[in-house]
Amino acid sequence: MATQNTEVHDATAYLQKATGNKKYNIGMVLGSGFSNLIELLQADLVLPYGEIPRFPKTNVKGHSGRMHFGKIGDTSTMIMQGRFHFYEGHDIRTLALPIRVMRAMGVETLILTNAAGSINKSFVPGDLMIIEDHLNLSFSNPLAGTDPTKFGVQFPDTSGIYTPELIALGRETANSLSLSFQQGVYVFTTGPNYETPAEIRMMRKLGGDAVGMSTFPEALAASHAGMKVFGLSMISNFGSGMSDQTLNHDEVVATMETIKEKVALFFRDLIAAI
Amino acid sequence: MGLTAQEIQKKIPNLPSIGLILGSGLGDLADQINSAVEIPYADIDGFPTLTIKGHQGALVIGELSGKTVVAMRGRSHYYEHRDMKKIAFAVRFMKHLGIGKLIVTNACGGINPALYPGALMIISDHINLMGDNPLIGPNRDDEGPRFPDMSEPYADSLRKIARACGKELGINLTEGIYTAVSGPYYFSGAELKMVRYMGSDTIGMSTVPEVIVANQIGLEVLGISCVTDMAIPESLQPLSHEEVVAVAQQTKPQFIALVESIIKHF
Numbered sequence: 001m002a003t004q005n006t007e008v009h010d011a012t013a014y015l016q017k018a019t020g021n022k023k024y025n026i027g028m029v030l031g032s033g034f035s036n037l038i039e040l041l042q043a044d045l046v047l048p049y050g051e052i053p054r055f056p057k058t059n060v061k062g063h064s065g066r067m068h069f070g071k072i073g074d075t076s077t078m079i080m081q082g083r084f085h086f087y088e089g090h091d092i093r094t095l096a097l098p099i100r101v102m103r104a105m106g107v108e109t110l111i112l113t114n115a116a117g118s119i120n121k122s123f124v125p126g127d128l129m130i131i132e133d134h135l136n137l138s139f140s141n142p143l144a145g146t147d148p149t150k151f152g153v154q155f156p157d158t159s160g161i162y163t164p165e166l167i168a169l170g171r172e173t174a175n176s177l178s179l180s181f182q183q184g185v186y187v188f189t190t191g192p193n194y195e196t197p198a199e200i201r202m203m204r205k206l207g208g209d210a211v212g213m214s215t216f217p218e219a220l221a222a223s224h225a226g227m228k229v230f231g232l233s234m235i236s237n238f239g240s241g242m243s244d245q246t247l248n249h250d251e252v253v254a255t256m257e258t259i260k261e262k263v264a265l266f267f268r269d270l271i272a273a274i
Numbered sequence: 275m276g277l278t279a280q281e282i283q284k285k286i287p288n289l290p291s292i293g294l295i296l297g298s299g300l301g302d303l304a305d306q307i308n309s310a311v312e313i314p315y316a317d318i319d320g321f322p323t324l325t326i327k328g329h330q331g332a333l334v335i336g337e338l339s340g341k342t343v344v345a346m347r348g349r350s351h352y353y354e355h356r357d358m359k360k361i362a363f364a365v366r367f368m369k370h371l372g373i374g375k376l377i378v379t380n381a382c383g384g385i386n387p388a389l390y391p392g393a394l395m396i397i398s399d400h401i402n403l404m405g406d407n408p409l410i411g412p413n414r415d416d417e418g419p420r421f422p423d424m425s426e427p428y429a430d431s432l433r434k435i436a437r438a439c440g441k442e443l444g445i446n447l448t449e450g451i452y453t454a455v456s457g458p459y460y461f462s463g464a465e466l467k468m469v470r471y472m473g474s475d476t477i478g479m480s481t482v483p484e485v486i487v488a489n490q491i492g493l494e495v496l497g498i499s500c501v502t503d504m505a506i507p508e509s510l511q512p513l514s515h516e517e518v519v520a521v522a523q524q525t526k527p528q529f530i531a532l533v534e535s536i537i538k539h540f
Contacts, residue, residue, distance in 0.1 A: 087410050087411075088410075138405070190410060192413070192422070193424050196402075196424045198473060199400075
C-alpha cells in the first residue's frame with residue numbers, strides 16, 4: 001500500500017500538470033448546503049475526484065465530489081465541492097489527503113464550511129457560527145498512525161488552530177455586511193447517527209456550541225501542514241431534544257437555502273481581504 | 275455455510291415479533307421460552323460467536339407470554355473484537371427474522387447514588403463513549419437512513435408500558451441514562467466522575483451499538499439495565515465479573531417477571 005506521502009505526491013503531480021503549475025492561495029471545502037459558493041469562482045478547471053490519482057470517492061447524497069480551480073476576485077482558489085467523511089468508512093487518515101494536496105498546490109489559507117446541529121441554547125437553525133475552537137469526541141484523529149513528520153511536526157500545537165486573525169477578519173467582514181453571526185466551539189463526532197438528547201446535554205456541559213461530523217480532521221491536517229484555518233458552521237437544526245422536530249438530511253439542505261446568498265457575499269469579501 | 279434468516283424461518287412455526295438481547299447473568303430468561311427452537315450462533319451464517327466465559331451463544335425462538343420472541347442468549351461485545359459490524363449483524367438478522375420491537379438488557383454499574391446493586395432501571399437515553407459507531411461505512415438505504423435521528427432512541431410508548439408493569443408487580447423501577455464505553459476494564463474513579471458529570475446514571479460495555487442499529491432499521495426499542503455494582507467514584511471497591519454475574523442472578527426472578535409482563539402488554 002502506498003504511503004500517504006506517495007499518495008499526496010501522485011495527486012499533486014497530476015494536478016500541477018492539469019493546472020499548468022499554477023499556485024493557489026486559498027483552499028475551500030464546501031459542506032452540506034454550501035454548494036452555491038461554487039458560483040463565486042471563475043473556474044478554469046473542474047475535476048471529479050475520481051480522475052485524481054489516489055483520491056477516494058464520496059458517496060453521500062448532496063455531496064457531489066469535484067475539485068474546482070480558478071479565481072475568486074483576484075485570488076487563486078481551489079475548492080473541494082463535497083468532502084470525505086469519517087462515517088463513510090474512510091480511514092480517518094485519508095481525510096488528511098486532500099488537505100495535504102492543497103498545501104502542496106500552494107494553499108496557505110483553508111476555509112472550512114459545514115452544517116451543524118445546535119448545542120448552545122441561544123442558537124437557532126439558520127444561524128452562522130464562526131468556529132473558534134473544537135472538541136474532538138471521535139476518539140480518532142488523522143495524524144495518529146502515520147508519520148506526521150512528512151507533512152509537519154510530530155506533535156502539533158493546536159492552541160490557535162482556527163487562526164485568530166482570520167476570526168477577527170471574519171467578524172469584521174460579517175459586520176460590514178450586517179450579517180449576524182455567532183461564535184463558538186464545534187464538537188466533532190463520528191456520526192452517522194444524529195446525537196441523542198443525553199449526548200447533546202453532555203456536549204453542552206463540556207463546552208460545545210454546535211455539533212457535526214466533519215471539519216475537525218481537515219482543520220487538524222491543515223494546521224499541522226502550516227496552513228491558516230477559517231471555519232464557518234451553519235446551524236441547520238436544533239440539537240436533539242432541543243425542539244419537538246425530528247431531524248433529517250433534507251431539512252438541513254432546505255434551511256440553508258434561505259441565507260445562502262448573503263453567505264456568498266461574506267466569503268467573496270473575506271477572501272478579498274485575506 | 276451456516277443457516278440464513280430464511281432457512282431459520284422455515285424451521286419455526288411462528289415468526290418472532292419481539293427480539294430480546296439478554297445481558298450478563300440474564301440469559302436464563304431464555305429458559306422461560308416455551309416450544310423453544312434453539313440455534314447456536316455458530317450454526318448461523320455470519321452470526322458473531324462469543325468468546326467470553328459465562329456467555330453461551332444461541333438464538334432461542336419460541337413463545338413467551340403469548341408472543342413469539344427470539345432471544346439472543348449471550349451477546350457479542352465490542353471489547354471482544356473491536357468490530358461494530360458484528361454487533362450490527364445480530365440486530366439486522368433478528369429484523370430479518372421478523373421482529374418489530376427489541377428489548378435490550380444488560381448488567382451495568384450504577385453511578386447515580388440513588389441506585390443500588392440489584393436495582394432494575396429502564397433506560398431513558400444513552401451516551402456513546404465507545405469511540406466507534408456501528409453505522410460507519412457505506413449505507414444501505416433500503417435498510418435505513420444514512421443519518422438516523424436519535425431524539426427518542428428508547429420508545430416513549432414502550433417505556434410507559436414498562437413503568438406500568440413495574441408498578442403492577444411492585445418492582446421499584448427507576449429510569450436513567452446509560453453510558454457505553456468500550457471496556458473491557460472497569461472504569462477508574464476519575465473516569466467515573468467524568469461520566470457522572472456528563473450526566474449519566476449508569477455505565478456499561480454494551481447496548482448502545484445495538485440500539486443505534488435498531489433505531490436505524492426502524493425497530494422500537496426498550497432498554498432494561500440490571501445494576502450489578504455501584505460505581506461511585508468516592509467509594510469504589512474492587513470488582514470482578516463473577517460478582518456482576520452473581521448480582522444479576524439474584525435479580526433474576528424480578529427481571530424475568532418484569533420482562534414477561536412487558537411482553538404480555540406489548
